[in-house]
Amino acid sequence: MIAALLRRRRVLAGPLAVVAVAVVVGSVLFMAGGAAHGQTGQSLLVSTNSSDILAGQTLYDTHCESCHGYEGKGGVTSAPALVSVGAAAADFYLTTGRMPLNNPANQALRHHPYFDRTQIRQLDAYIAALPGITGDGPPGPAIPTVAPLCSSPSGSGGSGGSGNRSGSGSGCVTLSEGESGFALNCAECHQAAGSGGMLSKGNVIPTLRNANITQVAEAMRVGPKPMPVFGPKEISNKEMSAIAHYVEYLHQPASPGGLRISGFGPIAEGFVGIVFGFGILLFAVRMIGTRG
Numbered sequence: 001m002i003a004a005l006l007r008r009r010r011v012l013a014g015p016l017a018v019v020a021v022a023v024v025v026g027s028v029l030f031m032a033g034g035a036a037h038g039q040t041g042q043s044l045l046v047s048t049n050s051s052d053i054l055a056g057q058t059l060y061d062t063h064c065e066s067c068h069g070y071e072g073k074g075g076v077t078s079a080p081a082l083v084s085v086g087a088a089a090a091d092f093y094l095t096t097g098r099m100p101l102n103n104p105a106n107q108a109l110r111h112h113p114y115f116d117r118t119q120i121r122q123l124d125a126y127i128a129a130l131p132g133i134t135g136d137g138p139p140g141p142a143i144p145t146v147a148p149l150c151s152s153p154s155g156s157g158g159s160g161g162s163g164n165r166s167g168s169g170s171g172c173v174t175l176s177e178g179e180s181g182f183a184l185n186c187a188e189c190h191q192a193a194g195s196g197g198m199l200s201k202g203n204v205i206p207t208l209r210n211a212n213i214t215q216v217a218e219a220m221r222v223g224p225k226p227m228p229v230f231g232p233k234e235i236s237n238k239e240m241s242a243i244a245h246y247v248e249y250l251h252q253p254a255s256p257g258g259l260r261i262s263g264f265g266p267i268a269e270g271f272v273g274i275v276f277g278f279g280i281l282l283f284a285v286r287m288i289g290t291r292g
């Protein structure tokens with residue numbers, strides 16, 4: 001029927017094109033949201049296999065040495081030494097596509113990862129092995145393991161007194177622990193909903209929507225500058241795990257109302273609303289106009 005209308009009135013082509021574009025934009029937004037949610041955080045132990053370390057060294061020499069120096073000792077450019085940064089930093093900077101950097105003067109921001117999973121494992125292995133290879137520097141933080149979420153929201157094990165919101169016991173963590181840890185340590189920069197913002201000197205505070213659970217835990221231990229490092233003294237492994245789960249939960253909180261459009265937030269939702277709304281309005285106006 002639409003096709004027939006189209007043949008009779010070519011004037012309809014414009015509004016229809018607007019609607020078609022809106023549909024495409026909408027589906028791309030949906031798919032992007034789905035892809036981000038699809039990433040699951042798995043904690044990969046760092047390989048100590050010498051062939052992995054050697055393969056990592058080859059990649060390092062080609063892609064990283066020009067900035068970070070021979071065997072990660074730094075001193076070539078403003079880029080820091082990597083001897084003691086550990087697998088957590090290597091994995092975080094590589095899986096979030098922050099490294100390799102094109103221009104050392106730029107803030108390292110999230111990009112599509114440059115390397116595949118195998119190559120990242122090899123580079124992680126090499127960087128974790130650097131203190132042993134160079135003979136100086138303490139080992140850096142390992143890739144953190146995130147404790148599981150308790151099956152009951154108040155924490156497992158009913159023996160603890162009521163009102164104890166820490167959910168202590170079998171090493172599992174609760175979302176409410178994560179919520180308070182996040183409010184205390186992260187929300188001042190990343191906002192209560194993890195949507196990010198701006199810092200002084202034009203530094204970007206990223207949204208936490210794209211980070212998987214391992215990357216959130218790594219970010220705390222690594223502190224990608226200008227974010228501070230949260231070591232085990234400031235945030236225990238348990239609290240780190242709870243915060244990481246809470247950030248994952250923030251990706252899909254209960255919808256406060258309206259159509260969620262993959263939770264892209266009010267701007268994207270408003271945008272789609274405007275495009276669809278105007279498309280339909282234009283269509284209606286054209287129909288009325290050409291009949292009159």
Ligand code: HEC
Pocket residue numbers: 060063064065066067068078079080082085089090093094099100101102103104105107108123222224225226
């Ligand atoms: C163009 C120069 C450049 C190249 C190439 C480069 N980096 Fe970097 N890298 C930097 C700079 C500058 C920083 C500091 C940026 C920051 O802290 O945001 C950095 C930071 C890092 C950090 C964080 C260090 C810390 O103190 O926590 C890691 C890990 C890292 N790079 C790994 C790599 C790896 C692995 C490669 C190769 C795949 C690589 N980089 C390639 C310039 C470079």
Ligand code: HEC
Pocket residue numbers: 096098107108109110182185186187188189190199203204205206207208209210211215216217219220224225226227228230243247
């Ligand atoms: C002082 C402000 C500040 C605080 C506090 C802070 N962050 Fe950040 N965070 C940043 C900035 C700035 C970046 C971007 C760093 C970069 O560009 O490499 C960042 C990056 C991140 C990333 C990487 C996001 C991505 O998509 O790659 C994660 C995850 C993260 N922060 C989690 C946390 C958590 C969890 C806490 C609380 C424990 C926290 N941050 C506290 C400023 C902060």
